[in-house]
Amino acid sequence: MDITSSPPAAHPTTTAGPWRLFVSSRDGLITLAALVAITIHLVLWLGVGLAGWARDWPLVVIVVAGGIPLLIDVLKNAVRTRGGADTLAAVSIITAVILGEWLVAAIIVLMLSGGEALEEAATKRASGTLDALAKRAPTIAHRRSGEDVAVEDIRVGDELLILPHELAPVDGEVIEGHGSMDESYLTGEPYVVSKSVGAQVMSGAINSDTPLTIVATAHAQDSRYAQIVGTLRQAEDNRPPMRRLADRLGAWYTVVALALGALGWVVSGDPMRFLAVVVVATPCPLLIGIPVAIIGAISLAAKRGIIVRDPGMLENASQVTTIMFDKTGTLTYGRPSITSIHVAPGIDENAVLAAAASIERYSRHPLADAIRNEAQARGLTLPAVEKVSEKPGQGLTGEVGGRLIRIGNRKTAYRMDPASEAVIPRTAAGMESVVLLDEKYAATIQFRDAPRLEAERFIAHLPRKHGVEKMMIISGDRESEVKYLASRVGIDEVHAGVSPEGKLDIVTEHNRHGKTMFLGDGINDAPAMATASVGIAMGADSDVTSEAADAVILDSSLERLDDLLHISARMRRIALQSALGGMGLSIIGMILAVFGVLTPLAGAIFQEVIDIGAILNSARVAMHRGSLADFDDE
Template structure:
């Protein structure tokens, strides 16, 4: 029997609850207590022994294993103002004083098992840092072929970053032309072109072309190392949460002790006190709430949501502030064409078809968007010859008998000065300039567009879920973030924010109520770990998934709505089980106060109450039909 605080993380976590359970002190006590109870029952029911000959295994395990548990419970009670476990500790002490060793052993089993599972759950933070460590660059290749450990790289060392390799340190490209995927580190959705003079950051994934870089910072001062340090700080300073069972158990414990003392005072018989605390044993809390949470985990899994931290289910439905990362959460995380500004004398489809033809041979980060737009329009692509992509010259080739170049504004103005007046004013997002026969032909502009349902979902949150504050926090440029915010209806914007900055914003908002942070990149991990509820959209990054309390596998906002409804359903049914069970227990306690329930009868009554609480809590997993009330159409 465990409280919600004692449930293990989802089994896909790096931490392995079974291994921790067996190796921890509490796990050893749990196993020893089970063995002691079995031996006791064999000696009693199988052999027919009585007294000490029957009870010695229980006495041994309660004295040796129960004492440290009692110390822990009392220490936690002082720190958290008491909870469900406090009454269980009182029950142990009372049972020992009255010689009821089997009752004491059962409660030791309950407490130690819960503590062992809680320890397994708390390994989640370590799992996040382990995932970061697994992904961190380990070796670097010096120019000349020498392979060295990353920590041995010095500022000024010239390194070769091989295709598809993680960049080992922060640096500057001194030779080569290619691209790097920095999206998980910076929050920007694009693969970034790299040529001489470009900056590179540790942890970025190189493309298909080797690059030579010079190290500008040692590994310990790299961007990746700073993210690791920020996440470690976030995990170590995460504020403790009082769980539902502890909050309810605090006042319930006081009622039980007062009634027990009253019964003892009225009758002068300490067995009255024991009868009260036996019927008061908070099993509706210690069992009912966890059963509801387990049901909610199962229900979420059926809808493509992996719950990694069960405690988040108590809080998700009560968040009042939701913070969105931009890329991959409110957007699709991939650029698409928004405008094609065509120069006089050229046709839009003509320019697009020519550009798509040559982009078939390019590794340019925007090539996919150009090819996809042409395919969507059903354009026939002309033949291409003599394709070249040299640093500083853009992508060139012969397309349909004409010379085509895809470059930037600077190159376009150098080749065709008249283009300065023909091109639109520079706007947010990214762009490619197309020149045909060295004449300016078009500017193709791109953006990471918002999800189709994003605007309606933002409007849905205050109306249906009581969310009163929403904001976008992104490492992307301010113009891009404000464009998205305007499209989806979010007023508060924080752009160009580092992982450390995201962490600080989350902490400020935590002081005013329960918060949720949604993200999908490594740079979001510290903020996720600090928010009341951290949700990862998609499972592409093991680091992000480890840091999150829940992972939405298909990155759907409708699934996020499901999660909020599952949390609300779990809380509602768990409260029914807990409050209903405690209400019936209070009735039983009053009967015990006046001697109408013996300890044995109280134990039977408590078991009936437990079964009712468990059956009611099991309803959480039995939802039929859709849970979400968000209509994206």
Template sequence: MTRSCNLTSKGIPLAANTTSSDLTQSWKSREMLIAVFTVVMITVHLVMRFWIITDETAWNVPLWCVLLFGGVPLVWDLLRKLFRREFGSDLLAGISIVVSAMLDEYLAGALVVLMLSGGEALEAYAVSNASSVLRALSKRMPSVAHRKSGATVDDVALADIVVGDLVAVFPHETCPIDGIVTEGHGVMDESYLTGEPYMMSKAPGAAVLSGAINGDSALVVRADKLAIDSRYAKIMEVMRSSEQQKPQMRRMADQLGAWYTPLAVAIGAAAWIASGDPVRFLAVMVVATPCPLLIAIPVTIIGSISLAARRAIIVRDPASLENADTCRTLIFDKTGTLTYGEPKLVKQSVIDESQRQTILSLASSLERYSKHPLASAMRLAGKEAGAEQHDVTEVSEPPGHGMTGRVAGHQIEITSRKKLLARDPAVSDRLPPQSGGLECVILIDDEYAATYQFRDTPRSDGASFIKHLEPRHQVSRTLLVSGDRESEVTYLAEQVGILEVYASQSPEQKLDIVNEETAKANTIFVGDGINDAPALMAATVGVAFGQNSDVTTEAADVVVLDSSLQKIDEFLHISRRMRRIALQSAIGGMALSLVGMGFASAGYLPPVAGAICQEVIDVVAVLNALRVAIEPKTLIDFERA
């Protein structure tokens, strides 16, 4: 075949509406700029104050710049929140900035500006991953397709492919369209799209999905859908929908500030009205500065993120740490989460029980020369059983027709039940009942000898992990939702002890289930395939196993680099510990502040003394928050295999 190139950069387009992402990025940049500017100005102030200049007016100039260029925009935004009746901890911080300026406490005001802008920048960064998910999806798909016409293959824009076109898919390429194989034999990795854990054999007549990764052989595929109607494009469409519908979560500091802020203002106003002295209102506001919320909680979150990273758990969205311990429903995908994603020989049905070891020895010897998805499982079974390995000659493995070879003087054939019955229907009486999973049949010297059955291997600690979720983590419901076949999903559920099972689920159906469950209670979804991405984004907390797909890790709130259930347990414990220490710091600090506000409202704590008192409270709260970075002796409380 000859190839001529006509490259056009057209693929599945990104979402047309990127306004919200652009605004989020702009907001993040502004907050980060204010934070950096504030750090520089505070540093200049300290240098001038203690080493260079003795004039108080001069050394306060950098702090005035912070209040003018950083504080004013932040206070303006907080005033807009006030008009919308949004009473959060940051609103009280805005009041504190104004109060500090009125009291000539410029350094304190600058520090509040730094805390507020830094926290907002962190929040903006955590929620700005929607566009990167779509970019990752778009990059995965080829921008061109190899359209075949006679003996010529031309590279054309993917959007130019129409139903009925023949498309060549070269080795190790991503299939650009949904269609039917017309030429070639090979295998494709569809696990990211379907949930099936194995490389799937492809021959003329076999269906292929866009997004599947081709194996070592070139295939020719007839398009039966337009690119915009393909399975991959549909997943992108579902993801856009899910990211638009995912609600903004209220952060822990906002939840506490929702009652603390109006209470502090009310105490200050009451003190002013009762005494007729506005200085008492100012004193209360200074004491009420919510540094336990603005500092202690971020310190706790950052420390927990660091602890998780040391445990090979990457927290992409800090809100997931705040919410994981509140989740009462845990939803699993099947492949690669509760299983290892590798087939394993689980049953050998032999005609002559005395020949069990001999049959395995002959079959595993022959499979050394095969690239079939089940060959490695059979070789491993032979090795574990100590089966003798023989020399093999006359090996033949025509694609789609099984494998034959001469082993230890015997003619060995490994084929499928379907092909065996087509040749010899009478053998059906000797075959075992067909069950879930994959299987092959073994013939020795043209006589049926055995049937081998394979299944994806459940994780050895799966049952103990599932069993401990309710008593240890108050997870009241556990669901298994998979794109795999019902027999496979049910088998796994029985092995690990999950009662609620949903099999053969498309990405759209997975998303519907997650949305329905999240409406009832906070959810954690654990998955590892591209087909899991919409569900990962829709769940309260989305956890991706491994880094098999850029799309999955971009969509997830948490990425577990070491794919083990132990890491899920560690993450749950880190979340619980973070919440406990954060609440201790925040509520303890606010309680002390309330005591101080009482003294200030009674006139026993003037503004300057109140500022010093608040600094002491801040130090205590932050020191307690720093405990979170100290790694405990263990973060596991279930029996590991």
């Protein structure tokens, strides 16, 4: 049999180190320029003894050249997020410029750009999800006549040649050739599937080493790959915006600071009091402390085989109330095996198994591998297949030794052979395939895809330790199989036979009621991942799935997922310590500034001391050894 495991895709990684990402950004360059400008100013002032514009010109240059772009960004963000952590910094810069306090203004530019550069370095990725999809999509197809045409010009009925290692441009049916195709990008199942005359081909599948000729059964825009791309684009366009932790804290903090600054100005009649208050209030524990905590969490996750692609998910992962699991490869190992074979009277079990294994070489279903493995384990010789076909609603059919073999479900059997209803086993828990010989019932093959050993403990652990209120399985597999798994792991709600579009609709509905997490491992899960508050890819077999996910767990381990939830909670806890502790000290400084105890420059220095403390505390996020997962301890 030609169904084999396909090699895993390269692990998603960033293309540059954190320092290179930092200095390559506009905000990183402004930060470095601000440091240089402040240093030159101090040398001209303290070293050379210059005064006035002779010493202040470096500050003026950086405040004008670097401050204006930052202020424009702040205004845009304020409109989008209803104000946040950086609004107060903008007020401080403007006030300092009006009052001629160029050193104070330059220090705030330094702090604001530094925080933005840190966060940008943490969030920057090599490419987007739709970019990855676009790079994979073929643009040219080869007609059998030898003419190359644009994919969008393909019509139903066109005969197309797919060369070795090319992607199928449209959905079709093989009419000539015998080979195999990698469909793991589309199905989420890591298998290379044999193809012969009559076999169905999905657009986006990768051909192997043998040319195949297909007849197009759909236009490019109606093919499966295009449908998934369209669904994913819809998901990304309609994903609800998340208001970041720093913005939520910064909104009320800004109001308090401006009120105190105004009070100091009114009471004293001195506008320098207002500047001193807003300089002390500049929320660098938010602008820098929280990004440092996030970067520490990304590092901590990476050490455990977790690639964080969207740092914003670290603020949300520990807050999710609904978790949705795809079935195969998340809660199971994705390796179903045969548990029993029930044969009709007069049918030889080994003979029907050998015949079934012969035509299952041409199926994309993962059960095919289980049938082949069982036949191989029994040492059976597989007869040659003369024809094979797999059409929707008709099951997998083929001619073996002059007899027609059909493999489908019990509904297919009831339709083809009504008498089979009396002899097919009534129990349909888990997975099954029904085999017909010459349209007469021959056997029922039953399978189980074993749940992960730790799955039941992990599901029970989520409500107790992570506050998860609702869990469900959303799968494209049959209902009996999904319900069986749910009963084994302790999940009550299941959605079976669901398409990628259906998964997207379910996630969208639950997003209205709280933060959600979706776990999957195939391109068919990408739209749901992109829509959920947090999308987690289990494994790195698909570059598109990894791009759509907020984080990738490389070894598909539930223990690593528990690590991620604890890392998120640890990051939020320490980030809040830094933010709230820093803001508390800043409020004390603001009160001192209201009464004139702190000048604007002294306030800037006081704020820098607070910043250092916040940064050092935030750096503790990365300082944890060993596993954080604890569900095995219960």
